[in-house]
Amino acid sequence: MFTSSVGKKLVMGLTGIFLILFLIVHVSLNACIWANDGxxxxxxxxxxxxxxxxxxxxxxxxxxxxxxxxxxxxxLTLQNRKxxxxxxxxxxxxxxxxxxxxxxxxxxxxxxxLITHLSHFWxxxxxxxxxxxxxxxxxxxxxxxxxxxxxxATIITILIYVLxxxxxxxxLAHGFQSAFKTFGVNNKKYHQMLSAIGFVFSIVVxxxxxxxxxxxxxxxxx
Numbered sequence: 001m002f003t004s005s006v007g008k009k010l011v012m013g014l015t016g017i018f019l020i021l022f023l024i025v026h027v028s029l030n031a032c033i034w035a036n037d038g039x040x041x042x043x044x045x046x047x048x049x050x051x052x053x054x055x056x057x058x059x060x061x062x063x064x065x066x067x068x069x070x071x072x073x074x075x076l077t078l079q080n081r082k083x084x085x086x087x088x089x090x091x092x093x094x095x096x097x098x099x100x101x102x103x104x105x106x107x108x109x110x111x112x113x114l115i116t117h118l119s120h121f122w123x124x125x126x127x128x129x130x131x132x133x134x135x136x137x138x139x140x141x142x143x144x145x146x147x148x149x150x151x152x153a154t155i156i157t158i159l160i161y162v163l164x165x166x167x168x169x170x171x172l173a174h175g176f177q178s179a180f181k182t183f184g185v186n187n188k189k190y191h192q193m194l195s196a197i198g199f200v201f202s203i204v205v206x207x208x209x210x211x212x213x214x215x216x217x218x219x220x221x222x
Contacts, residue, residue, distance in 0.1 A: 005079065008072045013182030015069040016175050020201075022062055023172075027205050030212055036222050039140025050125065051134035070111065077104040097174065106171045113164025116157070120146055147216035154217070161213045169206035173199055 029049065032042040049055045121143075125136050147158060176198025177191065185194060215221050 005076070008076050008079075009182050011068055011072045012076065013179040015065040015072075016179035018062075018065045019069060020172070020176065020179070023205055027208050031208060033140065033143070033212060033215065033221060038222060039138070039144075042140050043138060046139045047134065047136060050129065050136045053133065056133065066114075070107065073107050074104065103171060103174060106167045109167035110164055110171060113160055113167070116160050116164070120157075143212070144216050144221075147213040148219075150217075158213045158217055162210045165206045165210035168209070169202045172202035172206065176201055 029045045030042070032045050033039065035041040121139060124142070125139065128137050129135050147154065147161075177194040180194050181191070185191070
């Protein structure tokens with residue numbers, strides 16, 4: 001499962017679908033900032049996720065799935081390059097998008113974004129909580145202070161978030177349908193449908209994520 005090409009692709013597909021489900025939950029919760037109620041709805045949702053045992057257990061599974069996805073992705077990339085040390089004399093790139101051939105690069109950009117994101121929110125929050133449930137920081141206020149400034153550090157942070165969301169969008173545009181293809185959903189009818197769904201999903205989710213720091217920075221929230 002973890003050494004053969006087929007096994008690696010199965011792990012990538014399973015963890016990819018799991019991470020897609022996580023993104024749906026995450027973007028839905030974070031969208032509560034646009035209730036424009038001073039963060040009340042958002043903080044209630046964040047408190048529910050931090051103060052209940054089931055989400056905290058799933059959080060461990062999320063990190064395991066994320067690590068497997070990253071490791072197997074890099075291993076597949078290295079394995080594919082090792083298998084063909086000499087490139088084709090003729091380029092056969094017309095049948096694929098550039099982002100489908102650049103998943104490792106896009107994944108690296110997303111990894112940089114994730115490290116930044118975790119250091120800003122998840123790590124300080126879990127550090128305050130310790131082993132207890134609840135007792136989290138005011139995450140809405142944390143978002144406000146992180147993104148509202150106009151100094152150079154804040155601008156760089158926002159750029160990292162926006163570029164990270166852009167990289168995630170391209171990654172999902174290929175990865176969404178690719179995950180289902182791994183499990184045999186590969187006929188023409190379903191491939192076109194999944195490609196369309198994946199394209200819309202990647203735009204909506206990643207645009208929503210990118211708009212969050214911009215909403216705080218430009219003062220669109222009360």
